[in-house]
Amino acid sequence: MIKKIFYFIQALVIYFLFLIGFVLGIKLSRIFFSSLFSLLGPFFRSRKVIEKNLNIFLPNISVEKKNEIITNMWKNYGKTFIEYIFLKKIKKQENSIEIEDEADLSDIIKKKYPVIFVSGHFANFELMSMTIVNKNIKLATIYRPLNNIFLNPFMEFLRRKYVCKNQIKKGINGVRKAIEYIKQDYSIALMIDQRVSEGDNVNFFGKSALTTTLPAQLAEKFNLKIIPVFIERTNNNKFKIKFFKHIDPKDYKSKLDISSKLNEILESMISKNPNQWIWTHNRWK
Numbered sequence: 047m048i049k050k051i052f053y054f055i056q057a058l059v060i061y062f063l064f065l066i067g068f069v070l071g072i073k074l075s076r077i078f079f080s081s082l083f084s085l086l087g088p089f090f091r092s093r094k095v096i097e098k099n100l101n102i103f104l105p106n107i108s109v110e111k112k113n114e115i116i117t118n119m120w121k122n123y124g125k126t127f128i129e130y131i132f133l134k135k136i137k138k139q140e141n142s143i144e145i146e147d148e149a150d151l152s153d154i155i156k157k158k159y160p161v162i163f164v165s166g167h168f169a170n171f172e173l174m175s176m177t178i179v180n181k182n183i184k185l186a187t188i189y190r191p192l193n194n195i196f197l198n199p200f201m202e203f204l205r206r207k208y209v210c211k212n213q214i215k216k217g218i219n220g221v222r223k224a225i226e227y228i229k230q231d232y233s234i235a236l237m238i239d240q241r242v243s244e245g246d247n248v249n250f251f252g253k254s255a256l257t258t259t260l261p262a263q264l265a266e267k268f269n270l271k272i273i274p275v276f277i278e279r280t281n282n283n284k285f286k287i288k289f290f291k292h293i294d295p296k297d298y299k300s301k302l303d304i305s306s307k308l309n310e311i312l313e314s315m316i317s318k319n320p321n322q323w324i325w326t327h328n329r330w331k
Contacts (some may be wrong), residue, residue, distance in 0.1 A: 083124030
């Protein structure tokens with residue numbers, strides 16, 4: 047009961063913030079909420095987790111550099127938060143997203159074969175699936191529902207309406223649903239940068255981390271290529287999305303080798319722009 051009351055109050059606050067964003071418009075909202083989150087973020091309980099993660103990422107990191115990354119992370123977090131109510135606008139502004147294509151998306155579009163798109167929580171991570179759908183690639187995306195029962199329905203509505211209509215909840219039933227989509231030649235998109243309850247312990251920045259094996263399992267079972275995707279927010283609040291050259295499961299001896307390669311690629315993405323990865327998740331718990 048107490049948890050429900052907390053979630054209800056939390057949802058009211060968030061809906062009120064969304065209302066403020068709606069009144070301000072997207073440009074002013076990005077400025078306001080990046081500042082708000084950078085001011086309030088350090089007071090959240092996740093501060094210890096963030097610092098622990100950064101110490102694993104860069105063992106000799108200076109206090110100044112650590113604070114710089116944390117501040118910029120919260121600024122990006124604030125922008126991403128308020129951009130949910132502007133997803134319709136962002137979806138229509140195709141010129142706001144610059145695409146670097148090493149994966150030959152045109153071949154996927156032409157031949158209509160399914161692949162697995164993987165990424166992490168970079169910049170505005172919802173734009174990966176949005177961009178793929180805008181390219182007319184059949185897609186289903188795997189997601190983790192919010193714990194807040196008063197907020198989750200609205201967020202799911204926004205994702206289905208403006209990101210990807212085919213949303214799959216994480217879990218055993220979600221895996222079955224993903225397989226059904228693959229058999230209908232749908233590609234699958236998912237985030238692979240967070241700790242999972244079941245998986246393999248794989249090296250990640252020099253330390254063992256429980257890592258999802260789902261991309262490797264699906265790739266091996268259905269002979270699917272895996273395409274890593276990296277998203278960056280530019281200084282003018284536009285975005286760059288890079289589709290990496292595909293990973294072919296036939297080139298690897300085991301699922302563990304595939305998962306290790308994906309973690310290596312994630313490391314390179316985070317290292318390229320640590321300011322825009324969400325460090326709040328307890329990745330090495």
